[in-house]
Amino acid sequence: xxxxxxxxxxxxxxxxxxxxxxxxxxxxxxxxxxxxxxxxxxxxxxxxxxxxxxxxxxxxxxxxxxxxxxxxxxxxxxxxxxxxxxxxxxxxxxxxxxxxxxxxxxxxxxxxx
Amino acid sequence: xxxxxxxxxxxxxxxxxxxxxxxxxxxxxxxxxxxxxxxxxxxxxxxxxxxxxxxxxxxxxxxxxxxxxxxxxxxxxxxxxxxxxxxxxxxxxxxxxxxxxxxxxxxxxxxxxxxxxxxxxxxxxxxxxxxxxxxxxxxxxxxxxxxxxxxxxxxxxxxxxxxxxxxxxxxxxxxxxxxxxxxxxxxxxxxxxxxxxxxxxxxxxxxxxxxxxxxxxxxxxxxxxxxxxxxxxxxxxxxxxxxxxxxxxxxxxxxxxxxxxxxxxxxxxxxxxxxxxxxxxxxxxxxxxxxxxxxxxxxxxxxxxxxxxxxxxxxxxxxxxxxxxxxxxxxxxxxxxxxxxxxxxxxxxxxxxxxxxxxxxxxxxxxxxxxxxxxxxxxxxxxxxxxxxxxxxxxxxxx
Numbered sequence: 070x071x072x073x074x075x076x077x078x079x080x081x082x083x084x085x086x087x088x089x090x091x092x093x094x095x096x097x098x099x100x101x102x103x104x105x106x107x108x109x110x111x112x113x114x115x116x117x118x119x120x121x122x123x124x125x126x127x128x129x130x131x132x133x134x135x136x137x138x139x140x141x142x143x144x145x146x147x148x149x150x151x152x153x154x155x156x157x158x159x160x161x162x163x164x165x166x167x168x169x170x171x172x173x174x175x176x177x178x179x180x181x182x
Numbered sequence: 183x184x185x186x187x188x189x190x191x192x193x194x195x196x197x198x199x200x201x202x203x204x205x206x207x208x209x210x211x212x213x214x215x216x217x218x219x220x221x222x223x224x225x226x227x228x229x230x231x232x233x234x235x236x237x238x239x240x241x242x243x244x245x246x247x248x249x250x251x252x253x254x255x256x257x258x259x260x261x262x263x264x265x266x267x268x269x270x271x272x273x274x275x276x277x278x279x280x281x282x283x284x285x286x287x288x289x290x291x292x293x294x295x296x297x298x299x300x301x302x303x304x305x306x307x308x309x310x311x312x313x314x315x316x317x318x319x320x321x322x323x324x325x326x327x328x329x330x331x332x333x334x335x336x337x338x339x340x341x342x343x344x345x346x347x348x349x350x351x352x353x354x355x356x357x358x359x360x361x362x363x364x365x366x367x368x369x370x371x372x373x374x375x376x377x378x379x380x381x382x383x384x385x386x387x388x389x390x391x392x393x394x395x396x397x398x399x400x401x402x403x404x405x406x407x408x409x410x411x412x413x414x415x416x417x418x419x420x421x422x423x424x425x426x427x428x429x430x431x432x433x434x435x436x437x438x439x440x441x442x443x444x445x446x447x448x449x450x451x452x453x454x455x456x457x458x459x460x461x462x463x464x465x466x467x468x469x470x471x472x473x474x475x476x477x478x479x480x481x482x483x484x485x486x487x488x489x490x491x492x493x494x495x496x497x498x499x500x501x502x503x504x505x506x507x508x509x510x511x512x513x514x515x516x517x518x519x520x521x522x523x524x525x526x527x528x529x530x531x532x533x534x535x536x537x538x539x540x541x542x543x544x545x546x547x548x549x550x551x552x553x554x555x556x557x558x559x560x561x562x563x564x565x566x567x568x569x570x571x572x573x574x575x576x577x578x579x580x581x
Contacts, residue, residue: 082527083528085525097527098526122336122414139427141373141423142373142419143416143420143423144416157414157416158416163416163417164419165417165419
């Protein structure tokens, strides 16, 4: 995680940016499609519903981009997301590669990354 | 804010001056409880270990707890035939400059005589430790721990990042901060490794998380399962990051195990998962087991993040409860010290929460009672475990 800073220039308290470097925010309430949301000083019309606790894109995201939350990578984009778009299972995936893998006998064994 | 600490003979300073009364086996718990009863508002706390058979880990933790800087004296209650090294513990406590005694129920003549003997010792010792030397204590002498319990989807959004921001402030001021539960950090090991002070420490951190993953797999415990997508969590690393946010953004200076006291200021990961084969069941059977381990590492105060609403406190070291969920806070206000969930309702931001936690922690160090402390919560639990000592790479700064 890089330095912990407040939520940039954002003042719309319906979305929470956990770290200044984040490219996704967290909905603090259920947000319906068509809602005008302030993100970094711009008014963004949400393209779809985003439920409480779910993520939305702070800026347009392209396939392969890393998703940053808490200032840390939590996965990558599998399908382009417009600004304000819901970010979840349908357009992102885990990048987690454990240094141990399941092998015979179903034990974790230290291995190559 | 001046902290007027209690200066111990070993040079460490405490923020409280309690007497602990500990049973050395479950069979002695009633007597220990009865001894404490008349003194429960005078800083006399019940601790103990329920097992009959000896255990090196329990021995180490009891020694560290009884010589914790917040402790002024220790009375142990033994049935008489259990395996605990009661003489070794008493001598260890006496060697630290603290009064210590053992009541052996079988030799004293049963329940009532032992209660009477124990209460007499506590009464005498309360007077004796009342004038323990005081000395101003700097923030750089504080050890602050953190743990989460009764978590929900809000924990990672408000309370945990708020605690992380407070941790960063404490570390900047020279304090030692300790976070834990590698079993909840699976998926974060590479982030942690990248924050480690040395490459060797990074390797130790990755190994400790691999150990936790294996341990939980054997137990059939679900810490390795992907996060609950309904609450908005998409990946395993995202789920773990929520808990990991408690650690803030500072460099990780060391990896310690229960009973190891940080050698100086900085951020330390406490590895609470036992070494070797799975032997004694779940690593931590409840939140207080982890709090006891943080105290065994010298934590003067612990920061507890809760979403669903835990009410626990702790013997010996005050517990500050940081409530992540604004609805829980409204329902259980009397138990909560910090309303971190207000961020979700547009009242305040995470930096304000971090500052509030930091300021409150200093006031508690200076004597203000936390909610659980004022209500008399003194939970304590210690069970069986086994650990290998940490390797030389774990504390690069102290080499």
